[in-house]
Amino acid sequence: MSVSWRKGCVMSRHGTPGVRQSVLKERDPAWASEFEAMMEAYEKAGGRAEVLQGGRVGSAVISANQVLAVNQVDGVSIDAEEQEHGVRARITVAPGTKTEHPVHLCFGVVGEEGLQEIVSEFEIGEGADVGFLAHCTFPNAVRLRHVMDARVHVGANATMRYREAHYHGSEGGMEVLPTTYAVVEEGGRLETEFNLTEGRVGRMAIKFEVDVAARGVVELTAKAYGSGDDDIRVDEVVRLNGAGARGLIRTRAAVRDGAKSEVYTTMEGNAATAMGHMDCTEIVRGGAEARNVPVVVVRHDQARVTHEAAIGSVGKEELETLMARGLSEDEAVDIIIRGMLRG
Amino acid sequence: MDRALLEVRKVSVRRPGAEVLRNVDLTVGRGEIHALLGLNGSGKTSLALTLMGAAGYEPEEGRIWLDGEDITELSVTERARKGLTLAWQAPARFEGIPVADYLALGMDEPTLDRIEEALEAVALAPRAYLGRSVDSGLSGGERKRIELAAVHAMRPRLAILDEPDSGIDVLCLEDVISLVRRMADEGTSVLLITHRDEMTSVADKASLMCAGSVVSSGTPDQVRDYFARRCRPHADLLGSQPWGEGAGGAYERVVAEGVCDE
Numbered sequence: 140m141s142v143s144w145r146k147g148c149v150m151s152r153h154g155t156p157g158v159r160q161s162v163l164k165e166r167d168p169a170w171a172s173e174f175e176a177m178m179e180a181y182e183k184a185g186g187r188a189e190v191l192q193g194g195r196v197g198s199a200v201i202s203a204n205q206v207l208a209v210n211q212v213d214g215v216s217i218d219a220e221e222q223e224h225g226v227r228a229r230i231t232v233a234p235g236t237k238t239e240h241p242v243h244l245c246f247g248v249v250g251e252e253g254l255q256e257i258v259s260e261f262e263i264g265e266g267a268d269v270g271f272l273a274h275c276t277f278p279n280a281v282r283l284r285h286v287m288d289a290r291v292h293v294g295a296n297a298t299m300r301y302r303e304a305h306y307h308g309s310e311g312g313m314e315v316l317p318t319t320y321a322v323v324e325e326g327g328r329l330e331t332e333f334n335l336t337e338g339r340v341g342r343m344a345i346k347f348e349v350d351v352a353a354r355g356v357v358e359l360t361a362k363a364y365g366s367g368d369d370d371i372r373v374d375e376v377v378r379l380n381g382a383g384a385r386g387l388i389r390t391r392a393a394v395r396d397g398a399k400s401e402v403y404t405t406m407e408g409n410a411a412t413a414m415g416h417m418d419c420t421e422i423v424r425g426g427a428e429a430r431n432v433p434v435v436v437v438r439h440d441q442a443r444v445t446h447e448a449a450i451g452s453v454g455k456e457e458l459e460t461l462m463a464r465g466l467s468e469d470e471a472v473d474i475i476i477r478g479m480l481r482g
Numbered sequence: 483m484d485r486a487l488l489e490v491r492k493v494s495v496r497r498p499g500a501e502v503l504r505n506v507d508l509t510v511g512r513g514e515i516h517a518l519l520g521l522n523g524s525g526k527t528s529l530a531l532t533l534m535g536a537a538g539y540e541p542e543e544g545r546i547w548l549d550g551e552d553i554t555e556l557s558v559t560e561r562a563r564k565g566l567t568l569a570w571q572a573p574a575r576f577e578g579i580p581v582a583d584y585l586a587l588g589m590d591e592p593t594l595d596r597i598e599e600a601l602e603a604v605a606l607a608p609r610a611y612l613g614r615s616v617d618s619g620l621s622g623g624e625r626k627r628i629e630l631a632a633v634h635a636m637r638p639r640l641a642i643l644d645e646p647d648s649g650i651d652v653l654c655l656e657d658v659i660s661l662v663r664r665m666a667d668e669g670t671s672v673l674l675i676t677h678r679d680e681m682t683s684v685a686d687k688a689s690l691m692c693a694g695s696v697v698s699s700g701t702p703d704q705v706r707d708y709f710a711r712r713c714r715p716h717a718d719l720l721g722s723q724p725w726g727e728g729a730g731g732a733y734e735r736v737v738a739e740g741v742c743d744e
Contacts, residue, residue: 457574459536462558463567464588464636474587475576482578482615 170207176249177202177276184276184306185337190243197242201226203255215242215269225256225286234264234294241270241300251281251312258288261301263327265294273303280313280341291321291329293355298328305335311367313341320348323355325381332360336480340369340398347374353381353410360389362480365398365427376405379413379442386415393476394427405434408442417446422453422476485550487512487671488533488566488640493544495532502528504694506544510640510687515662515672517682517702519709520691526675527571529691530644533673534568535561548640562588565639569646571675573629575617581628582612588636600635603664604628605657622649630658634665641665642673647681659684682706 177200178188191198197212199219206219206226214236219228230242248255263269277283293299307313315335323329333345340363351357363371371394377386392400406415421429433446453475461471488510495503503525510516520526532539533546535558546554553561567588576584585600586592598608604627614620616628626649633641646658655678662672662684674685682688688705690698698708 454574455537456570457576459534459558460570460574461587463534463562464632465559465562466587467559468557474579478576478578478615480578482617 173202173205173249174200174207177207177245177247180247180249180276180278180306181245181274183278184247184274185304186243186245186272186274186276191245196240197238198244199228199242200245201228201247201257203248203250203253212238212242214238214267217242222256222258224254225258227258229260229262231262232264232267232269232297232299234266234297236264236267236269238269241272241302244271244273245276246273246285246287247276247278248283248285249279250283251279252283254284254286256286256288259290261289261291261299263291263293263297263299265324266296267294268298270300271302273301275303275305275315277313278306278308278338279310280308281310282312284314284316287317287319289317289319289321291319291349293321293323293327293329295324296326297324298330300330302332303334305333307335307338307341309338311339311341311369313339315341315343315345318346321350321357323349323351323357325352326354327352328356330358330360332362334362334480335371336362336364336477339367340365340371342370344372345374348376348378349386350378350380351384351386354383355379355381356385358387358389360391361402362391363393363400364476364480365392365394365400366396367398368396369394369398371398371400373402373404375403376407377415378407378409379415379444380407380409382411382413384410384413386413388415388417388419390417390419390421390431391479391482392420392429393422393424393480394429395424396427397425398427400427400429402429402431403434404432404446405436406444406446407436407438408444409436409438411439411441413439413442413444415442415444417444417448419446419448419450420479421448421450422479423451424472486510486547487514487549488673489547490529490533491545491547493529493532493541493546495528495539495541497528497538502539502694503532503541506691506694506696508689508696508699510671510673513666513669513671514687515666515674515685517685517688517705518673518675518691519677519682519688519705522677524691525694526691527644528694530568530571530642530673530675533642534558534566562638566642567633567636567638567640568642569629569633569644571644571648573625575620575625577615577617579616580612581614581616584616584628585632585635588632588638590637592635596635600631601628603634603661604631605654606631623651623654626650627657630661634661634670637668638670640671640673642675644675645677646674647676647678655680679706 197215198210200207214233216231361373365371388404390402394400404417417433419431423429431448435444486509490508493506585597601608682702685702688702689696690705
């Protein structure tokens, strides 16, 4: 089933425009109940349901393989097609569009088991400026897999900011496998932030590759907090192919118990005055393990790429400074980690 | 006569390669501002860390009492909960912790009014700082002021301020002096570690440290006089920090050759 919605409509898949939950409950109790469950899950992931239902911001709500609601705003088109195990979505932002509020996306599965595959394409037109706020929520995951395959094209002088927060519940039975390939055209800008800092991680493997043209800018941030036997892996590659292109890869991870965090990042400086930097901080507690493997490649004598990494325990001075305010060691570590993941 | 708030008796601390404190005696009274003076490397910061219970600064000998209670074996947290705290000389940075939250950490009942008041007391405009992170985005001077504000907001019984004037320009020295006075007026005793004469003007008492020991205590004038008449910096130590690499040797020479003429 292919569904496409127009501006300003909050709709069910049965095509009832502009109606609120209470009315929908009467017309389609199954849909309303799924929607309500997703909104509850959305809030657990840090989202604000009233914004999603407000009708003033662009949004899409996808539960398992159902497109529950879409709201479009001027210049932002969201086409979604339900698949056997997920949804295929194409999001197009018209050239020159500047959205006042970020487009809100909600993906998730309310049940305990299953597979959700999201295939998405983002086309950001020349000179556009758009933000996305995505919440991926799997609050009851016991044996669930979420696969995302995204293609992103940021047009010349366009800006795309994409922030994604996850919530996987407390069981650790989640697998999250997002793969993204992006192209940033001349003068374009792409900023992404992936956040998985509440609840358990389960297994997470992020892959992100991006090619950046002249004067383009890319900033990739990933943050995760693992416990139990959680397994975090980040693979990111930034190729600065055009003159004056700039890149930043920033990773913040904390692991405790028997959790594992592996961060593999590559930054290539392939053109004159291209500048890149990789910055990784991982905090290890108990029997956890952290690894950072930065790869620096420079193919032009006027390019420059740097990296810095700090892996290990919380610094003694930071710890004792907070303990001198009366916090216990565990409280101090928790505040330092949460600050690092928030910062 | 009231019992002293802090009493330190015969405290010695050894760090790898050197004895950094030797038979230290110190008394700080209630509501007192006590200046702790001494050259670089004389042991002032080591004493501050020992009093706070920092790891690696456990006394080999001697005892420390806070309000009559022996705190020698207590952790940093336990000492803080009993009303002792320290403003570090080079305060740590914290990514992602807003100034407002940082100040609230040590307060029993944090309120925005009290947090704003603490920032104003160190001449920082609350509106400009409340939401900023206590990270590398702050200058050294700003970070020092926020540390002082955090200690002030905590309303401790005894605040150890380790060189609160360093990294703060001379024009703003009066702000720091006012803050120290205000803390004392509000009932906090202050152990004020400083190099600057201007800072000692605020103190009720003073002690002089040399080569890991307290060699003189009295009024600030008495201690300044003692320093002027009887102490001479060792040539090898001028411009150096004995606790750095190879410090052990330098320290031993100071003791052997008598930097302070006792």
